[in-house]
Amino acid sequence: MEKYIFYILAFSMIAFAIAAVNSRKMMRSVIYLLFVLVGIAGIFFLIDYNFLAAIQLTVYGGGVIVLMIFSVLLVHHIELELSLAKTSKRIVAAIVSAIGIGVFLQIIYTYDFPVVENYKTTSTADIGEKLLSYGDGGFVLPFEVISMLLLAAMIGAIVIAKGKKT
Amino acid sequence: MDIRYIYLIPFIPLAVFLLLGLNYKRIKPSVSGYIGVFGLLVSTVLSYYTAYQYFFVHGKVNGIYKPIIDRHIWMNFTDTLSIDMGLYIDAISVMMLIVVSTISLMVHIYSRGYMKGDDGYTKFFAFLSLFTFSMFGLVLSTNLFQIYIFWELVGVSSFLLIGYYYTKPSAIAAAKKAFIVTRFADFGFLIGILIMGYYAGTFDFEMLNNPEGSAILNWASTSFMGLSVITWGLLLIFVGGAGKSAMMPFHIWLPDAMEGPTPVSALIHAATMVVAGVYLVARLFPMFYFVEEGFALSIVAYVGGISSLFAAVIAITQTDIKRVLAFSTMSQLGYMMMALGVSGYDGHEGVGYMASMFHLFTHAMFKALLFLGAGSVIHAVHSNYLKDMGGLRKYLPVTNITFLIAALAIAGIPPFAGFWSKDEILVAAFENNQLLYYIGVFVAGLTAFYMFRIYFGIFWGKEKQYDHPPHESAASMTVPLMILGALSVGVGFIPFSEFVTPDGKGFEAHLNYPLAAIAVAVGIMGIALAWVFYKKENNLANTYAKRFGVFYKWVYHKFYFDEIYLFITKKILFNGVAASVALFDKKVVDGTMNQIGNKTVFTSEKIKGIQSGKLQDYALAFVGGVVVLVMIFIYFRAE
Amino acid sequence: MIAGISIYEILTLTTLLFFIGVYGFITRKNLISILISVELIMNASVVNFVIINKYLYPDALQGVLFSIFIIAVAAAETALAIAIIISLYRQIGSVEVDETETMKY
Numbered sequence: 001m002e003k004y005i006f007y008i009l010a011f012s013m014i015a016f017a018i019a020a021v022n023s024r025k026m027m028r029s030v031i032y033l034l035f036v037l038v039g040i041a042g043i044f045f046l047i048d049y050n051f052l053a054a055i056q057l058t059v060y061g062g063g064v065i066v067l068m069i070f071s072v073l074l075v076h077h078i079e080l081e082l083s084l085a086k087t088s089k090r091i092v093a094a095i096v097s098a099i100g101i102g103v104f105l106q107i108i109y110t111y112d113f114p115v116v117e118n119y120k121t122t123s124t125a126d127i128g129e130k131l132l133s134y135g136d137g138g139f140v141l142p143f144e145v146i147s148m149l150l151l152a153a154m155i156g157a158i159v160i161a162k163g164k165k166t
Numbered sequence: 167m168d169i170r171y172i173y174l175i176p177f178i179p180l181a182v183f184l185l186l187g188l189n190y191k192r193i194k195p196s197v198s199g200y201i202g203v204f205g206l207l208v209s210t211v212l213s214y215y216t217a218y219q220y221f222f223v224h225g226k227v228n229g230i231y232k233p234i235i236d237r238h239i240w241m242n243f244t245d246t247l248s249i250d251m252g253l254y255i256d257a258i259s260v261m262m263l264i265v266v267s268t269i270s271l272m273v274h275i276y277s278r279g280y281m282k283g284d285d286g287y288t289k290f291f292a293f294l295s296l297f298t299f300s301m302f303g304l305v306l307s308t309n310l311f312q313i314y315i316f317w318e319l320v321g322v323s324s325f326l327l328i329g330y331y332y333t334k335p336s337a338i339a340a341a342k343k344a345f346i347v348t349r350f351a352d353f354g355f356l357i358g359i360l361i362m363g364y365y366a367g368t369f370d371f372e373m374l375n376n377p378e379g380s381a382i383l384n385w386a387s388t389s390f391m392g393l394s395v396i397t398w399g400l401l402l403i404f405v406g407g408a409g410k411s412a413m414m415p416f417h418i419w420l421p422d423a424m425e426g427p428t429p430v431s432a433l434i435h436a437a438t439m440v441v442a443g444v445y446l447v448a449r450l451f452p453m454f455y456f457v458e459e460g461f462a463l464s465i466v467a468y469v470g471g472i473s474s475l476f477a478a479v480i481a482i483t484q485t486d487i488k489r490v491l492a493f494s495t496m497s498q499l500g501y502m503m504m505a506l507g508v509s510g511y512d513g514h515e516g517v518g519y520m521a522s523m524f525h526l527f528t529h530a531m532f533k534a535l536l537f538l539g540a541g542s543v544i545h546a547v548h549s550n551y552l553k554d555m556g557g558l559r560k561y562l563p564v565t566n567i568t569f570l571i572a573a574l575a576i577a578g579i580p581p582f583a584g585f586w587s588k589d590e591i592l593v594a595a596f597e598n599n600q601l602l603y604y605i606g607v608f609v610a611g612l613t614a615f616y617m618f619r620i621y622f623g624i625f626w627g628k629e630k631q632y633d634h635p636p637h638e639s640a641a642s643m644t645v646p647l648m649i650l651g652a653l654s655v656g657v658g659f660i661p662f663s664e665f666v667t668p669d670g671k672g673f674e675a676h677l678n679y680p681l682a683a684i685a686v687a688v689g690i691m692g693i694a695l696a697w698v699f700y701k702k703e704n705n706l707a708n709t710y711a712k713r714f715g716v717f718y719k720w721v722y723h724k725f726y727f728d729e730i731y732l733f734i735t736k737k738i739l740f741n742g743v744a745a746s747v748a749l750f751d752k753k754v755v756d757g758t759m760n761q762i763g764n765k766t767v768f769t770s771e772k773i774k775g776i777q778s779g780k781l782q783d784y785a786l787a788f789v790g791g792v793v794v795l796v797m798i799f800i801y802f803r804a805e
Numbered sequence: 806m807i808a809g810i811s812i813y814e815i816l817t818l819t820t821l822l823f824f825i826g827v828y829g830f831i832t833r834k835n836l837i838s839i840l841i842s843v844e845l846i847m848n849a850s851v852v853n854f855v856i857i858n859k860y861l862y863p864d865a866l867q868g869v870l871f872s873i874f875i876i877a878v879a880a881a882e883t884a885l886a887i888a889i890i891i892s893l894y895r896q897i898g899s900v901e902v903d904e905t906e907t908m909k910y
Contacts (some may be wrong), residue, residue, distance in 0.1 A: 003809035010818045017822050017845055021829030026837060033841045036822070040848050043815070046807045047859045052869055059876050064844065064883045071887045072837055075894045083901075085832040093786060093831040097824040100793045104820045107800060113812050118863040130866045131873070139870050146877050153881030161888035780902060782839075786831045 002046055009046075013039035024082045026072045034065045051124040169236055172216055172253050175209045175263065176302035179295040182206075186292035195287035199278040202291035206274050206298060210267040213260075220260045221665055231257050231670040235372060237308055246368040254308040254371060257666045258448055258523055262305035265530045266438050268653070270298045272646040273433040276538050279642035280429055280545060290330060294433070297323035301438050305445065309369040310359045310403075313446065317355070317410070320439050321348050327434060328426040340422035347419040351409020358402030365395045375452040377511075385457040393458065400454055400462040404447060404469075411443025412496045413503065414473040418728055420496055424488040424550075428541030431488060436495050436537050437530035444502045444526055451519055451668055455511050467507020471602045474500025476725070478612035483711075483722040486550045487540050487620050491533070494576065494617065497609060498529050504606065505591040508598035509668065516668040517675065518598070521590030524662040528583035531657055532575040535650035539569040542643055543624055546636035552620060557629035561636040564644045566625045568651035573621045575654045577614035577689045583658035585686070590663075592685055593678045607688055614692025622700035812860045816853065823849035836890050836900040840883065847879050 013036050020032035037060040044053035084090070134140045182205035186198050193201070225231050233256035241249040274294060281290050300319035307313035322345075329341030363369055365388055366381035374381045385396040407413075412420035423435050434440070447454060447466055454463040474497045481493035502522045509518025542565040547554055559566040575582035578589070588610060595603040638644065663675035699710075711718045720726065807815075822845055829842030851872045858868025890900050897904055 002807045006807050006810050006814070010814070013818065014821050014825070017825040020841055020845065021825055021833065021838070026835065029838055029841055033844060036845065037848060040852055043852060044855065047855070049855060049859070049869060052855060052872060055873060055876055059880050060844075060848075063880055067883060067887050068837060068840065071890055074891060075837070075900050082833075082835050082838065085834055089786075090832050093828050096786065096790045096793060096831075097828040100789065100827065101820055101824045103793060103797055103800070104824075105817060107796075108816045108820065109813060113861060115812055115860050116863055117806070119806060120863050122866065122869065127866060127869060127873075131870060137867070142870075142874060146874055150877060150881050153885050157884040157888035160885070161891050782831050782833075782902065785827075789827050789831070 006043070006046060009039045009042045024084065026076050026082060027069070030065060030068045030072060033068075034061060037061055037065070048119070048121045051122075051127055169216075169234055169253060169255055171212065172236075172255065172306070175212050175216070175267070176299050176306065178205045178209045179299040179302065183292050183295035183299060186288050186295065190288040190292060193288050198288040198291050199274075202295055203271070203274045203278065205295065206267065206271045209298070209302070210271045213263040213267040216255070217260045217264050220255055220257075225255075225257070225260075229671060231665070231667075231672075233372060235308055237370075243363075244367070246370070246373060247363055249311045249369060250308050251312055252308040253306050255306070257670070258445065259305045261523060261527060261666060262445060263302065265441075265527055266298065266301045266305065269433055269437040269530055269534045270294070270301075272534060272538070272650055273429045276432075276541070276643050276646040277427075277429040279640045280541055281427065282640075286330065290327075290427070293323055293326045293330070294430075297327065297434060297439070301442075304442060307371075309371055310362060310374075311369050313449070314352075314355065314359055317352065317406070317442065320434075320442065321345065321352070321410075324348075324423070324434050324439055327430040328423045330426055330430065334425065336422075337425040340419075340425040344419040344423045347416055348409045351416050352406050354402040355406020355409075358399045358404075358406065361395060361399035361402065365399065371449060374450065377452055377456055382453060382456045393461065396453070397458045397462050400450065400457060401465060403450065404443075404462065404466055407443030407446040408469060409443070410446075411440050411499045411503065412473075413443065413469050413500065414476060417473065417477065417496050418731060421484075421489045421492045421724070424486070424492050428488065428537060428544060431492070432534045432537030432541065435492065436533040440495060440499060441502070441526050441530065444499060444506065444522065447503065447506050448519065448523060451506065451509070452511065454506075455509070455668070463507050463509075465507075467504050467599065467602060470500045470503025470505075470507055471605045472500070473497070474504060474609050475605050475612075476500075478609045478616065479721055480724050481616040482612065482619065483718065485552045487543070487552055487555075487624065488537075488550055490616060490620050491536055491540060494536075494613065495533055497613065498525070498533065498576070501588070501591055501606065501609065502526055502529070504602055505594055508594050508602060510598075511668050513667075513669070513671065514673050516673075517590060517663070518594030519668045520663050520666050520675070521587060521594050523666045524660075525584075525587035525591055527660075527662070528575070528587045528654070528657050531650055532572040532582075532584060532654040535568055535572040535647065535654055536576070538643070538647055538650065539565050539572065542639045542647065543569075545639055545643070547630075547632060552623045554630055555624045556627040557625070558636060559625040562625075562638050564638055564647060568647040569621060569625070571651045571654050573617045575658075576617055577693060578610055578685055579614075579689055579693075580682075580686060581655070581658065583654050583656070585682075586658035587662075589677065589682045589685055590675065592681055596678075596681055607684065610685055611688040611692040614689040615696050618693045618696035619700050622696055626701055806859060812856060815856045819849040819852045819856070822846075822852075834902050836886075836893070836902060839902070840886050840890075843886075844879065844883070847875065851875050 016032045016035040016039070020029050020036060023029040023032060037056065041053045041056040041061070044050075044056055085093075130137070131139050131143055182202055186193060186201060190198070219225075220231075220234070224234065233254055235252065235254050237250045237252035239248050240251050243249075274291070277290065277294065281287055284290065297320060300316050300323055304313055304316035304320055307316060325341050325345040328344050329337050331337045359369065362374070362381075366374060368374060368381060373379050376382065381396070385394045388395040390398055405416075409416040420435060420440070424431055426435070454460065454466065477493040477496035477500060481490050481497065484490045484493060502525050505518045505522035505525065507518070509520075509522065510516055542562065543555065543558060544550055546558070546562060546565075549555070571582065575584035578585045580586075592603060592606050592610070595606050661675070664672040667673060723729070826842045826845030826847075826849060829845065830839055833839050833842060854868040854872050854875070858865065862868075894900050
């Protein structure tokens with residue numbers, strides 16, 4: 001059952017991702033991205049990282065996508081057709097990407113991952129403890145740093161977007 | 167004896183130079199003249215005090231004059247080879263202190279009158295002070311390197327003062343010529359110094375001159391082209407000395423240097439700087455004498471004798487009175503060199519050395535007097551040329567008398583100073599080298615002749631048309647003339663042989679009456695000849711000039727030395743060597759660089775499109791590069 | 806773990822997503838589209854972290870925590886990028902990369 005769900009998710013994600021980078025309408029592009037992000041949240045659910053899936057949905061699906069939609073609405077007409085890059089450039093990019101995919105997959109498939117069979121469920125409490133632990137392997141310092149970073153980004157975003165006082 | 171107060175002698179003029187040089191727009195000319203004179207007066211008093219202390223109080227140890235030395239090691243190379251700064255007080259350096267300070271003081275006082283109203287009055291005094299400082303430093307040097315430093319400094323101040331009238335093209339050319347010619351000779355000096363440093367192992371005069379020292383005893387250890395390396399070094403050092411002292415092949419700058427103000431000619435190009443070459447040879451005299459049985463010294467003697475004759479012949483034909491005096495200076499310098507060259511070392515043998523220094527001393531006095539007198543004449547008639555002068559004795563009585571005294575002194579008429587020193591030179595030459603003796607006697611006659619030629623030409627003969635009646639110069643100019651006139655009479659009676667000898671032991675000098683009589687007779691003959699030719703305006707001189715024809719023309723053009731030099735430099739060096747080198751430089755060296763530049767620009771024009779400034783192009787290159795690198799690392803890695 | 810799905814399939818998926826993002830980053834001419842491509846690349850790597858954590862080291866949590874940080878940084882980055890885009894739009898009236906080439910040679 002999970003197997004089929006994964007395949008459905010995977011194929012739809014790839015399709016939406018391609019659509020997202022190829023669509024000539026800005027708004028649609030953003031919405032296709034939303035589908036991809038939601039698909040990733042689905043994968044997180046499948047591997048039992050519920051908390052991560054929730055973050056994915058709230059931060060990406062809720063925050064980032066909404067920001068993007070707003071910015072699209074601010075700077076574009078919805079019906080505006082985007083211009084495409086030169087065909088030659090697209091072909092070059094596609095070839096580079098295809099070679100990259102080939103190389104990466106080849107490496108992945110020749111490497112023997114020491115997979116551990118498990119069906120552990122990670123609870124939010126575990127993540128929270130680890131995140132705030134200051135013992136060995138604790139993440140409290142990066143946690144604090146990231147909070148500072150978010151604050152700085154927030155202020156920076158306000159300052160930049162506000163522009164000069166007029 | 168604490169001799170450190172002697173440091174004040176050079177440093178006071180240096181301080182005056184800095185004071186006047188740095189503030190020359192701010193200090194009024196009236197003040198700056200007094201500053202210069204006063205500073206030098208202090209130096210002069212100190213110099214005389216030093217001389218008194220050295221000769222009569224401290225200098226003599228067990229009957230021998232020993233050098234008193236104060237050294238400060240500056241750069242140390244080995245135990246013996248170091249560059250020092252310091253004081254070297256011995257008989258000749260003290261004597262030079264007297265000469266330099268006396269003449270410089272006279273010239274300073276004289277310049278206050280002569281340069282009055284000149285725009286660069288303060289600057290002139292600053293330069294004079296710089297020169298005086300350098301000259302004091304030169305005579306007080308303890309080693310070859312120190313003397314070289316001051317040697318170049320006097321060269322620079324000479325350059326500055328010759329080119330003092332820098333708006334006059336001929337003055338600029340003369341300054342450049344003097345600088346380049348002496349620089350060229352100094353190149354030889356420098357190589358000589360380096361040879362000394364390498365083969366003799368020391369720069370220090372005391373060590374070099376010690377007759378029992380290793381520098382002199384080991385002269386034969388290395389030889390080059392049949393001569394000892396030390397001899398080569400000495401000859402190269404002599405080349406430097408010849409450049410400064412205007413000896414034969416390097417004399418061409420001295421006549422042109424007369425473009426400078428006349429006090430400068432008196433100070434630098436008659437009395438002090440030009441004798442630096444003589445002083446240098448005298449300073450290294452034990453080396454010259456002992457190394458290779460005095461081979462280098464005999465070269466010095468011949469160069470001196472030939473220069474002396476050569477210059478005296480040219481001096482007869484010149485019409486610019488300052489140039490006559492310049493060639494006369496060259497001739498007398500040749501005399502001094504010749505005297506050094508025929509000198510021995512011990513006891514009475516050293517009469518040539520003594521005579522040379524004596525002549526240097528007396529010559530400084532009367533030649534400075536001649537130049538200052540000529541300056542006074544030029545000041546009065548505003549021309550350098552003999553044809554514009556005549557009958558001036560009524561207008562310039564003081565100048566007339568003092569000039570006559572100086573002329574008699576240089577002609578070697580007793581009891582004037584020149585007689586005593588010239589006599590000693592001729593004695594030394596007679597005892598050692600008859601050929602040089604005859605040259606010397608002949609030159610003495612020529613000297614008397616050309617000197618009285620200009621004397622009669624200036625002060626006697628027919629009066630010329632003057633723009634305004636000439637008048638005697640101000641007291642500031644005549645007082646130095648009178649002082650120097652008195653000195654030109656008096657200094658001949660100094661018993662020089664008691665004080666200045668190569669080995670430091672004094673000896674009794676006696677007049678050699680037959681030789682003295684011959685010299686005086688020749689001098690009087692020269693004067694008489696001049697009397698006949700020039701006392702009254704007549705055509706005798708022109709007739710004889712015509713009779714000599716081609717020879718006269720050659721002499722008048724100074725044997726075409728300048729033209730030969732010009733031919734060598736312009737035609738051969740500039741057109742032949744320099745032009746092809748310039749072509750090579752332009753085509754090959756510059757061409758290569760230009761082509762590299764052009765190709766770089768061309769290539770960058772072609773490839774600058776790659777730097778499109780588009781982030782995505784960079785990203786494409788980045789991703790492609792990552793992929794390629796990954797492929798290389800994965801598939802081609804060395805196992 | 807997802808029953809019946811090996812790590813290879815999931816890594817294949819993320820690789821594809823990653824290079825689709827790269828392709829988009831290179832070819833799109835609109836700053837917002839580029840931002841979308843960046844989000845794709847970022848998400849592909851987040852999934853990689855999580856998957857490797859889950860399949861290879863189930864007892865550890867580092868991959869998950871890293872993913873959380875990446876998501877946080879990505880959110881901050883997006884906010885800043887949008888701020889810059891809007892500011893740029895005010896300045897030059899466009900968000901096309903072709904119009905923002907003033908630093909070109």
